[in-house]
Amino acid sequence: MADRIFWWSILAACLIGHLGIHVAIYNRLNGFGIRRRVLKAIEYGFAFTTLLIPLAMAWVFRDALTDLVLGRPENLPIPAILMSYGMACLLCWIVFGLPWLAWRPILGLEWVKTQRDIEVVDIRNHVDHTLPLTNKCRFAEQMPLNQIFELSIEQIQLPVAGLPAKLDGYRLAQFSDVHLTGHIHRDFCKYVVERATEWQPNLMALSGDIIDSHHCVDWLTDIFSGARATDGCYFILGNHDTRIASPDETRAAMSSAGWIDVGQEPTTKRLADVESEIIGNESPWFPVANIPRQSSAFRLLLSHSPDQFPWARKHNVHLMLAGHTHGGQGRLPLVGPILSPSFHGSRWASGDFYKPPTTLHVSRGVCGTHLLRINCRPQLSLLTLRSA
Structure with missing residues (x-):
């Protein structure tokens, strides 16, 4: 019996390690600027091998596996290929598993402690029509535990290291990843913009992934032209904005709606009478603006991916906003x-982090192409900056 328990445990650990390898590779593939068509082909391939490898090995080596699970070590050795892949799966526990465990939110490593007041709003109760526009979305809406229409409006007192005294109390509204696909009525995103504007922020920021379907470019003026912030509304693009024929159409439409594009060119602005630079980073999908590493100004960075956290630190960014x-x-x-499409896995999937000299806030985003959110509501962040 002890031998059976031992070998069952080893096989279970190998299976979890096999899944861990695939999850780790999936997450990190999305940290590169791979063309969408190529990336999707690779992802589908990995989804296939996630199931195929265990099933194929279970069939090909069924006799050896039967000996293992029945605790008959006298019939070993294990076939070399089975042993080699099993060792790789067990090694995954060390290479990927231990770092993954170390960065769990419950442990709080690198996290910034914040005060949060959260209001959850089911947007379906605040519009006079249904939000799903397609059968796919109607089906997803009915799935148990799905929170796609439950907006979490989070007022956050965010400590920022090195924050100039005059910016203490500065109000900044941020959201990300609106993903206009055509599956959901435009009023869903419009409600987010209206709530951000009602808060009367000093500055509003949108950190990329605006458009997924070309016809939704025509929605941008209606959705975003009502946004107001005393120091302006700023945006960048993300990887999904490369899906339409010309991302410049999105930039032009957002600019026509009164938003300021900082994705390709930073801008300077006095925020609360403090010399400031508002910078965009759309890497690795678009070129990054060449800026000096050091500056005497307060630096605010809009980055689509949290993977640019090291870049922000090298460039003396005080506050980085991502999605x-x-x-x-x-x-x-x-x-x-x-799952988290990042070169760092789920380390910075969402939340508030600090590594000198940069404070990082990562939004869970507003929408997505996958119409399913489990214990992960869409988010509007209303940040009040505080001296750390």
């Missing part, structure tokens, strides 16, 4: 997110 990861799209209790 892209959608908070993992689903979060397990205590454990947090598993």
